[in-house]
Structures are given as C-alpha cells and as structure tokens.
Amino acid sequence: MADLNQMLKMLGELDDQLVNCMRCGMCQSVCPVFAETGREADVARGKIALLEFLGHEMISDTKGVKDRLDKCLLCGSCAAACPSGVKAVDIFLKARAIVTAFIGLSPVKKAIFRGMLSKPKLFNNLLAIGTKFQGLFTSPVNDIIGSSCSKLLSPVLGDRHLLSLAAKPLRSVGNLNTAPGKSGLKVAFFYGCVVDKMFTTVGEAMLKVFKHHGVGVYMPIDQVCCGVPSLASGDMKSFEDLVRMNLKLFGKGDFDYIITPCGTCTSAFHHVWPLMCNDFSQEERAQIEMLAGKAMDINAFIADKLGVSVVESSVGAKKVTIHDPCHLKKSLGVSGQVRTVLKANPNLEVVEMSGSDICCGCGGSFNLQHYSVSTKIGKKKRDSIAATGADIVAAGCPACMMQIADMMSQAGDRIAVKHPVELYAQTLG
Amino acid sequence: MVSQSLKQAFATVVGSDNIMDAEADKHSYSYDAAVLDPVLPSLVVRPTTMEAMGKVVKLCNDNGLPITVRGAGSNLSGGTIPSKGGVVLLTNALDKILEINEEDMYAVVQTGAITAKFANAVAAKGLFYPPDPGSQAVSTLGGNVAENAGGLRGLKYGVTKDYVMGVNFFDVDGNWCKSGSKTVKCVTGLNIPQLMVGSEGTLAVMSEFILKLVPPPQTSKAMMAIFPDIMTASRTVSAIIAAKVVPCTLEFMDNFTIGAVEGYAKVGLPLDAGSLLLIEVDGHPGQVADDAEKVEKICKDNGCTRIQVAKDAVERNKVWEARRAALSSLARLRPTTVLEDATVPRSKIPAMMEALDKIAKDYKLTIGTFGHAGDGNLHPTILCDRRDKEEFHRVEQGVDAIFAAALALDGTLSGEHGIGLAKSRYMELETNKASVMYSKRIKAAVDPKNILNPGKILGE
Numbered sequence: 033m034a035d036l037n038q039m040l041k042m043l044g045e046l047d048d049q050l051v052n053c054m055r056c057g058m059c060q061s062v063c064p065v066f067a068e069t070g071r072e073a074d075v076a077r078g079k080i081a082l083l084e085f086l087g088h089e090m091i092s093d094t095k096g097v098k099d100r101l102d103k104c105l106l107c108g109s110c111a112a113a114c115p116s117g118v119k120a121v122d123i124f125l126k127a128r129a130i131v132t133a134f135i136g137l138s139p140v141k142k143a144i145f146r147g148m149l150s151k152p153k154l155f156n157n158l159l160a161i162g163t164k165f166q167g168l169f170t171s172p173v174n175d176i177i178g179s180s181c182s183k184l185l186s187p188v189l190g191d192r193h194l195l196s197l198a199a200k201p202l203r204s205v206g207n208l209n210t211a212p213g214k215s216g217l218k219v220a221f222f223y224g225c226v227v228d229k230m231f232t233t234v235g236e237a238m239l240k241v242f243k244h245h246g247v248g249v250y251m252p253i254d255q256v257c258c259g260v261p262s263l264a265s266g267d268m269k270s271f272e273d274l275v276r277m278n279l280k281l282f283g284k285g286d287f288d289y290i291i292t293p294c295g296t297c298t299s300a301f302h303h304v305w306p307l308m309c310n311d312f313s314q315e316e317r318a319q320i321e322m323l324a325g326k327a328m329d330i331n332a333f334i335a336d337k338l339g340v341s342v343v344e345s346s347v348g349a350k351k352v353t354i355h356d357p358c359h360l361k362k363s364l365g366v367s368g369q370v371r372t373v374l375k376a377n378p379n380l381e382v383v384e385m386s387g388s389d390i391c392c393g394c395g396g397s398f399n400l401q402h403y404s405v406s407t408k409i410g411k412k413k414r415d416s417i418a419a420t421g422a423d424i425v426a427a428g429c430p431a432c433m434m435q436i437a438d439m440m441s442q443a444g445d446r447i448a449v450k451h452p453v454e455l456y457a458q459t460l461g
Numbered sequence: 462m463v464s465q466s467l468k469q470a471f472a473t474v475v476g477s478d479n480i481m482d483a484e485a486d487k488h489s490y491s492y493d494a495a496v497l498d499p500v501l502p503s504l505v506v507r508p509t510t511m512e513a514m515g516k517v518v519k520l521c522n523d524n525g526l527p528i529t530v531r532g533a534g535s536n537l538s539g540g541t542i543p544s545k546g547g548v549v550l551l552t553n554a555l556d557k558i559l560e561i562n563e564e565d566m567y568a569v570v571q572t573g574a575i576t577a578k579f580a581n582a583v584a585a586k587g588l589f590y591p592p593d594p595g596s597q598a599v600s601t602l603g604g605n606v607a608e609n610a611g612g613l614r615g616l617k618y619g620v621t622k623d624y625v626m627g628v629n630f631f632d633v634d635g636n637w638c639k640s641g642s643k644t645v646k647c648v649t650g651l652n653i654p655q656l657m658v659g660s661e662g663t664l665a666v667m668s669e670f671i672l673k674l675v676p677p678p679q680t681s682k683a684m685m686a687i688f689p690d691i692m693t694a695s696r697t698v699s700a701i702i703a704a705k706v707v708p709c710t711l712e713f714m715d716n717f718t719i720g721a722v723e724g725y726a727k728v729g730l731p732l733d734a735g736s737l738l739l740i741e742v743d744g745h746p747g748q749v750a751d752d753a754e755k756v757e758k759i760c761k762d763n764g765c766t767r768i769q770v771a772k773d774a775v776e777r778n779k780v781w782e783a784r785r786a787a788l789s790s791l792a793r794l795r796p797t798t799v800l801e802d803a804t805v806p807r808s809k810i811p812a813m814m815e816a817l818d819k820i821a822k823d824y825k826l827t828i829g830t831f832g833h834a835g836d837g838n839l840h841p842t843i844l845c846d847r848r849d850k851e852e853f854h855r856v857e858q859g860v861d862a863i864f865a866a867a868l869a870l871d872g873t874l875s876g877e878h879g880i881g882l883a884k885s886r887y888m889e890l891e892t893n894k895a896s897v898m899y900s901k902r903i904k905a906a907v908d909p910k911n912i913l914n915p916g917k918i919l920g921e
Contacts, residue, residue: 051796051848055494057535061577061598070507070553071481072489072534085488085499096485115789116798 039094039134043087046126050087053080053118059110064391064409065103065402073100076110076120083127098131098266103402105395105409106264107358121363122307125263129308132266141397145262145270149225152256152277156201159229163197170194176448179441190403193441195230195434202228202235203253213246215338220282220290220326221251224258224297226430234293234430237457238330244460245338252281258300261396263308275305276316283319289328289337293451295360295429296396301327303363329360330453331428335369340456342375349381352455353422355413355436356389357429370428373452377459380424385416392427394435407439414439417447426452463503463548467524471506471548474516479554481505490531490549494596495539495883496799496847502529502543507551511571511637511668514555518666519635521548527912530662532573532601537800538881540608540661544916550666552603559669561586566674567626567643572603572667576610589677591618594877595788603667609659611877613784616835617709617743618675620877621658627671628654633908643671656903661879662914664907678743681709682753683777684770686760690735691715693764695811697738698834700759702807706752711835712739712784715814718791718829718842725793726786728779731767738834739784741777787831788842795827795844799856803867804876807837816866817841824859838876864890885920 059076060066072078079101085091104124111120137145148155170180179193202223212218219242227235242249256277262270282290292298305320312320334340354370361367367389374382393399393409413436417425425440425447427433437449463471463482472480481487482504491499503526508514521528527547534541543549552573559569563586570579576597583590593612594600600610606628611620627641640653657667688694698711714722714737723730730737738760742752753770760768771777792798805813814830817839821828832840841863845856864874864887874884874891888897901919905911 047848048796051846052793054792054798055492055534056596057494057533057599058596060533061575070551071486073486078489081492081499082485082488090499091484091488093484096483100485100489116792117789 036134039130040087040089042130043083043127046083046123046130047087049119049123050080050084052116053077054116055081056115058113058115059120062109062113064107064109064393065105065405068405068408074103076114076118079104079124080118080120083123094131095135098128098135101128101131103398103405105358105391105393105398107391107395108362109358109391112362125304125308128264128266129268133268137265137267141265141267145265145267149257149262150270150273152254156203159197159201163199166196170196174441174444174446176446177437177441179437191442192403193438195437197229198232200232202232205239205251205253207253208249208251210248212248215246217289217337218248218250218287219333220287221249222255222258222282222290222292222297222301223251224292224294224430226434227293231430231433231451234451234454237451237454238291238293240457240460241330241334241453247338248287250287255281258297260296260300260304263304264396271308275309275312275320279316279319282323283316285319285322285326288326289333290323290326291328291330291333293330293428293430293453295329295357295364295366296431298327298329299359299363329364329366329369329428331360331369331373332364332366334453334456335372340372340376342372343378345381346378349379350424351383351420351422352380352424352426353383353385353417353420354388354452355385355392355417355425355427355432357427357432358389358391360428361389366428370426370452373456374426377455379458380455383420383422385420387416390416392432392435392439394431396431399435406435410435410439411443414443414445418443418445422447424448424450424455426450426455428452463526467520468504470520471504471517474520475506475508475513479507479509481507490534490543493531493534493536493539493541495537495542495881496797497539497542497882500542500544501546502549503546505549505551507554509554511555514550514666514668515631515635515637517548517550518631518633521912522633522635522910525910525912527915528662528666529914530603530607530666532604533575533596533599535596535600536604536608536881537802537878538875538883540879540881540914540917542882544882547912552601555668556601558582561588561674562643563588565643568672568674570602570670570672572669573601576600576602576605583674584677587677588674590624590672590674592621592624602670602672606658606667606670607661608879609877611833611836611838613710613712613833615833615838616711617707622655624673625654625658625670626673628657628667629669630657630665630667632665633910633913637668638665641671659879661881661917663904663917663919664913666913678709680746680749681741681743681777682749682771683739683741683780684753684757684768685780685783686738686740686765687731687734687767688736688738688765691814692811694736694738695814695834697760697763697765698810699808700763701740701756702835704755704759706742706755708740708752708756708835709743710739710741712832713737713810713834713839714739714783714787714831715829717827718787718831721790721794721829722783722786725790726782728783728786730783734766739780784831788840791829791842791844795846797845797847799843799845799860800878801841801843801860801863802832802838802876802878803841803863803872803874804836804838805867805870805872807835809870809872810834810837810839812870813839813866813872816870817863820859820862820866824855824862826855826859828859833876836876837872880918882917885916885918888919
C-alpha cells in the first residue's frame with residue numbers, strides 16, 4: 033500500500049471502535065506489560081489513543097506508533113476487563129495489518145512468514161535439518177523439564193532455555209481418516225505448528241484419547257499454521273494464504289468438531305478468521321463460519337462432549353497446578369473444563385496458584401522482540417507456580433508451555449511442564 | 462520546547478530510560494479520562510527515587526517549565542492534561558507502601574501507590590482504609606489526595622481528606638517539606654496536609670502520605686429497594702437519615718440507568734421501576750440487624766414496591782453487581798460518556814433530579830443518573846458522540862445548565878472529580894471574585910513562576 037491516504041481511510045474505518053474507549057484507564061490494572069514498564073503507550077488506552085491520533089493526522093510518526101502497537105502480548109486481559117467493552121485485541125490485530133501495509137514488513141519477518149511459514153514444505157524440511165543438528169549446539173540443563181541451553185547460539189537465542197524439536201514430527205504418523213466409534217463423533221484434528229514439531233507427545237496423547245473414546249479422526253498432514261503469528265506481525269498476505277491452504281483441507285466440514293490442543297489455534301478458527309477474512313469469497317466465508325462453529329479446545333471437548341468424571345485423588349498423588357492461557361480462558365472461556373480433565377486422573381491433586389489467568393508473558397513474537405519484558409512477566413508466573421509446591425504445571429497452550437519451561441528451567445526448578453491432555457491420557461489404558 | 466542540554470540534565474537525574482520525548486510517547490501523555498482536547502507535553506519524566514523527583518521539580522522551576530504530576534491519568538476533570546506543555550512527571554515508579562502500623566493505626570505510603578492494592582494490604586493486616594473511588598483499581602493515592610477523591614462509603618466514613626494525617630512534599634524549589642504527623646492530635650503549625658488535599662498539584666509536588674486507618678466493621682448487610690418513582694426513593698433517603706441510621710452506602714439509580722444495567726448485565730432488575738436504592742449497613746452484628754430492620758421498614762413505609770435483603774455474601778455480591786455495572790452499562794450505549802458529579806444537599810435530590818430531567822429535554826440529551834444518594838453526590842452521565850459537533854455543543858450547554866441547577870440548590874460544582882480544566886471557569890459562580898483571588902494569592906506565594914499544574918482550578 034505505502035499510501036498515506038489509504039492508511040488514513042482504513043484507520044478511519046476503525047474510528048467507530050476507537051471512539052468507544054472512554055480513556056478511563058482501567059486497563060492499567062490488568063495489563064502485564066504495563067505492570068513492568070509503567071508506560072502509557074504500553075497499555076490499551078495509550079495504544080488506542082495513538083491510533084486515533086494517527087488516523088486524525090495528529091501524529092506523523094507511523095513507525096513510532098507501530099513500534100508501540102507491537103509491544104503488546106495480545107493476551108486480551110484489557111478487553112476482558114474493559115468497562116465500556118472495547119475489543120482491544122480485535123482493534124490491534126486490524127491496526128497492525130493497516131500500519132504494516134503502510135510501512136512494510138521487516139526483512140526478518142518477511143523471511144519468516146512469507147519465506148517459511150506460508151511455504152509448509154520448506155518450513156518442515158528446515159526444521160527436519162534443525163532436528164538433526166540441534167544436539168550439536170545445545171547442552172541439556174534440566175532433565176525434568178527437558179530443556180537445553182546454547183552458549184554457541186547465545187547471540188541469537190540469548191539466555192533462553194529451549195525445549196528440543198521432536199525427533200520425528202507428529203505428521204510422520206501420516207494422514208488419518210477414521211470412522212466414528214462408540215462416541216458417534218468424528219473430529220478434525222488440527223494439531224498446530226508447535227505440537228507437530230516439538231510437543232508431539234501432546235498430539236499422541238490426543239490420538240490416544242480419541243481412540244479410547246471411540247472418536248473418528250480426520251487428520252490431514254498437509255495442514256499449515258493457523259495464521260495468527262503472521263497476522264500478529266501485520267502480514268495479511270501470509271495470513272490469507274495460510275487460511276486458504278487450511279480451507280482446502282477442512283472447508284468441506286465432514287466432521288462434528290475441529291479440535292486443537294492450542295488456545296490460540298482454537299480462537300483463530302473461532303474468532304480471528306471470521307473477524308479478519310472479510311475480503312474472502314462468499315463460499316470461503318461460509319466455510320470460515322462453519323469452522324468457527326465447530327472449533328473446540330481439547331479440554332472442552334473431553335469435559336463437555338466426551339464426559340469424564342472427577343475422581344478422588346489417591347494417596348501419594350502428584351500435585352499439579354494450572355496455568356490458564358490467555359486465549360483459552362479470556363477468548364474462549366475454557367478454564368473449568370481444564371480442571372475437570374485433570375481431576376479425572378486419580379494420580380493427580382490440583383493445587384491452584386495465585387493469579388492462574390495472568391499472562392505468562394510469551395505472546396508469540398513478543399518474546400522475540402521484547403525478551404527482557406517477556407522474561408520479567410514470565411518470572412512472576414514462575415514464582416506463582418513454584419509457590420504452590422506442585423510437581424507439575426499444566427497449561428493448555430504450547431506457546432505458554434515453551435515460555436514456562438524456559439522460566440522454570442532458568443530458575444532451576446524441578447517441575448514438569450505438561451499439557452492437560454497428556455496428564456488425562458495417562459489414565460487411559 | 463526543552464533544549465537538548467536540559468533534556469540531558471533531566472536524563473542525568475532520572476536515568477535516560479526514564480525520560481520520554483518521542484512524538485508517540487508525548488502523545489500518550491496528552492490526555493486523561495476527561496472529555497477534553499489533548500495537549501502535548503515537551504517531555505515526560507519518570508523518577509524512580511524521591512531524591513530524583515525533588516531534583517526534577519527544581520530543574521523545572523529553574524527553567525520555568527510547567528509540571529503536571531500524573532499518577533494513573535484517570536482524572537475526570539482534566540487535572541492531568543499538561544495544558545501549558547512542559548513536563549509530565551510520572552509517579553507510578555514511586556509506589557511503595559512504606560509502613561502499615563497496626564498499633565497506632567496509620568500507614569505511610571509513597572504518592573504512586575495504587576489505592577486498591579493499598580486497601581487490600583491494609584485489609585490483610587485486619588484494618589480498613591475506607592475511601593473507594595470508582596477508579597481505585599488503577600488510581601494512585603497521590604491522585605486521590607490531590608483530588609480529594611470520594612467513593613461509595615462517603616456518607617458514613619467520609620472521603621480521602623478524612624484519612625490524611627500527614628503530607629510530605631517538594632516545594633517548587635525542590636526542597637523536601639514535612640507536614641502533619643503520625644499522632645491522632647497534631648497542632649504543629651498551619652494545617653498544611655489539609656491545604657494539600659484537593660490542591661490538584663497546584664501548590665507542591667507531593668511525595669508521601671501518612672494515612673489514617675480504622676478497624677473494619679464486623680459485619681454488614683446489603684439490600685436493594687425498588688421504587689415507583691424518584692420522589693419516593695428520595696423521601697426514603699431523608700427518612701433513613703432522620704431515623705439516625707447512617708448506612709455505609711446509600712446508592713441511587715434512575716429508570717434509564719436501570720434499563721441500561723439490565724440490558725447489559727442482566728441482573729434481574731425490574732425495567733418498570735422508577736428508581737432504586739442500594740443500601741448497606743455495617744458495624745456490630747447487633748446494630749446491623751437493628752439498622753437493617755429499621756431501613757427495611759422505612760423503605761416499605763415510603764412506598765417501596767419490592768425490597769430484597771441479601772442473606773449471604775453471594776446475594777450481597779449480586780446486589781452490588783447492579784451498581785458496579787452502572788457506568789459500564791451506560792458507557793456502552795454511545796461512544797462518548799460525559800460523567801458529571803455536581804452535588805447538592807441530600808434533601809435537594811428530588812429537585813436536582815427534576816432539573817436534570819428538564820435539562821435533558823431542553824437540550825435533547827440522553828442522561829442516565831446514578832450515584833451516591835446518601836451524600837447528594839449524583840452522577841448525571843451524558844451519553845453522546847464527541848465527533849458530532851452539533852450534539853457536543855448541546856452537551857456543553859447541558860453541562861453549564863447542570864452546574865447552574867446544582868448551585869441554585871445550594872450545591873457544589875464537584876463532589877469528588879475535581880475542578881481541573883473542565884470547571885475552572887465556573888469557580889466564581891459558586892464562590893466569588895474575592896475567594897478565587899485569595900486562592901490565587903496563596904498559589905502565587907508558593908509558586909511565583911506559576912509552574913505547578915498551571916491553569917488548573919483557578920484558570921488563567
């Protein structure tokens with residue numbers, strides 16, 4: 033675009049939403065980034081004001097506004113607490129696309145999103161090579177968490193403690209398309225990038241759950257990223273490409289639900305695709321609406337559709353504490369179901385942490401761009417987890433799992449990081 | 462404008478990470494929660510030590526730079542808009558609770574401490590800090606003192622001024638000054654702490670406060686009473702007070718607000734109710750039981766059509782849900798929410814409500830009114846779209862008329878939101894020329910260069 037008038041026009045279309053912010057500033061009480069920095073431009077009210085000023089040509093520094101817009105976890109805490117119901121995350125996603133179109137995508141992001149994420153074959157091959165060589169550059173630091181760190185790569189990775197890429201991606205299971213069993217249900221299984229390439233055990237646990245409960249599974253291995261990472265970076269083109277690739281595989285909708293182990297992927301289907309795909313054809317829009325209705329998180333599916341019972345904890349049960357991922361709880365309202373799923377395992381005792389629904393600070397690419405703020409927020413989460421004395425922390429979102437693993441590993445904790453479905457699957461024969 | 466060398470001097474004092482002069486950052490400190498035009502500061506500084514804050518004040522005075530102190534920027538009268546440019550001084554890095562003394566029942570806090578966090582810390586020690594302004598989740602105690610913030614508990618427990626025992630501050634030359642003490646009684650010199658309360662940052666830059674704490678009530682009882690019209694509810698308020706019962710909260714909601722709350726929060730309010738009162742009594746269990754019974758009877762005797770007494774914490778929470786949802790329910794109806802706080806003696810509430818009704822008709826405005834009936838502090842809330850110039854002009858005329866009506870009823874311009882920029886031009890209407898001049902002389906004496914939040918309260 034790079035056309036100022038075009039940008040102003042598009043921001044003008046956002047104006048009706050921007051003006052609903054009454055500047056009360058209540059978002060300051062819940063914003064994890066603001067809690068660390070104390071800067072107005074880091075909180076929703078500040079960002080909304082800047083967008084309004086930009087749209088009304090009171091600010092000329094678009095790049096300055098974009099930088100501040102990017103310093104946001106998109107956790108949705110502000111929107112959930114907003115007295116006047118301003119949908120801040122929706123506004124920020126749209127605004128990032130608008131200003132990015134004007135300024136252009138940074139070369140690094142272009143390489144990641146256009147060059148890699150939206151070219152699934154290349155992405156998969158690159159990571160396969162990474163899997164072979166990762167052991168050469170990293171050394172294990174924590175066997176409970178399974179994390180490593182890398183002196184050699186520290187200029188790129190910082191002090192991060194990373195989890196390894198899986199030896200074989202989940203996709204190596206091959207395409208699945210099985211008929212419903214005793215449950216009478218058939219689901220599409222959208223595993224998401226991180227479960228495919230890193231937390232394959234989460235994907236395997238889900239397949240075990242589907243099998244145990246007699247759920248038919250449609251799992252095409254050509255599925256690609258849900259598009260949210262591209263969109264969060266304002267890259268509409270990659271986002272739209274990815275949505276279309278996925279629609280080809282899932283658009284027919286010959287399944288009851290589309291299930292993911294990731295709060296972000298589920299909310300992509302449920303909320304972000306319908307919100308952002310206005311320029312799609314009528315047929316595509318119909319498919320998107322259909323998927324929005326069928327999208328469901330694995331915890332909600334187990335608790336609400338498969339029906340599991342809460343059981344007494346056995347003697348010597350391991351203590352598990354729960355982190356409520358932002359997109360899972362604040363966007364989808366899934367939190368009680370996670371507890372139900374965990375309490376179905378007699379070998380676990382749930383101990384709640386304080387502030388279980390406070391963001392872990394990952395925020396996808398926020399962690400890459402603002403690692404020091406991300407770490408400060410993450411350390412608070414780590415402290416809340418450690419204070420419970422739990423043996424395990426469960427989080428229904430792979431990105432949160434990575435962030436929490438990094439924080440716990442750096443603190444030297446011996447607390448395992450698991451997805452709730454892994455812990456539930458342990459109870460199944 | 463601030464020269465490069467001066468900027469460097471500020472950076473030396475507070476650290477370069479704590480000054481902001483990028484265009485986008487300056488814009489994000491150009492507004493507060495008042496519906497007023499934004500004004501850009503030249504520089505934003507965020508001291509992280511008290512010593513640095515004092516040096517910032519001195520630097521500003523030496524260079525004739527206006528200072529606008531900003532806590533959470535939740536001000537509803539424009540008090541934190543840097544209307545003359547200059548420096549915005551952020552207090553949110555100075556947010557420590559220094560002491561909570563259970564023996565002598567006081568606390569010492571820094572200016573940037575958050576009200577709700579402080580109240581919770583006090584509660585955790587088994588004590589009580591009553592002032593609870595609507596913005597308490599974000600507001601700073603410095604802001605509360607500077608505005609003399611109120612809240613829902615004003616009738617029985619008073620407002621911020623009733624809890625300020627001492628104020629430490631920097632004078633305009635950056636000298637640190639002490640006033641008040643940790644004792645119940647103190648007559649050492651002028652009563653400077655109370656001069657600072659409500660001064661809106663025009664007399665000094667405040668640094669720490671000594672705040673009074675009280676024992677918490679042992680128990681409480683909440684109820685919701687529905688009335689066919691405003692008059693019956695209003696008579697009930699007077700009758701409760703006349704019966705020597707002082708509820709800790711006595712809140713009012715008009716028919717329009719009831720409709721808005723029900724439409725949004727769905728708490729089961731009757732849409733045909735003319736008005737409702739939310740009443741809570743607290744104290745010793747025996748007294749609470751007596752008071753609740755009296756209040757219930759008074760409500761019924763005065764024409765209340767339904768009364769719901771909360772039996773437990775869950776029901777109590779439900780009663781208050783309606784009140785908590787009032788402003789947000791109204792705010793969702795239109796883009797812009799102009800929240801006023803003209804206050805009248807409580808016996809004049811019916812007359813004020815009548816006046817508001819007439820103003821809404823005269824200027825074709827949508828006004829929902831709720832607020833603190835027990836202390837006559839109503840919040841007529843005008844719903845509009847500030848982008849519509851014609852409509853907003855009518856809103857401004859309506860606001861003028863609201864002030865005129867409140868003053869005609871022996872009321873006041875502002876019960877708890879402050880004068881700031883929004884109401885400074887009405888000051889003489891409530892007081893007189895000599896009163897305003899007296900205040901101006903005090904300000905001129907302590908701030909000869911007029912750099913401390915210039916233009917606020919007293920106008921030009």
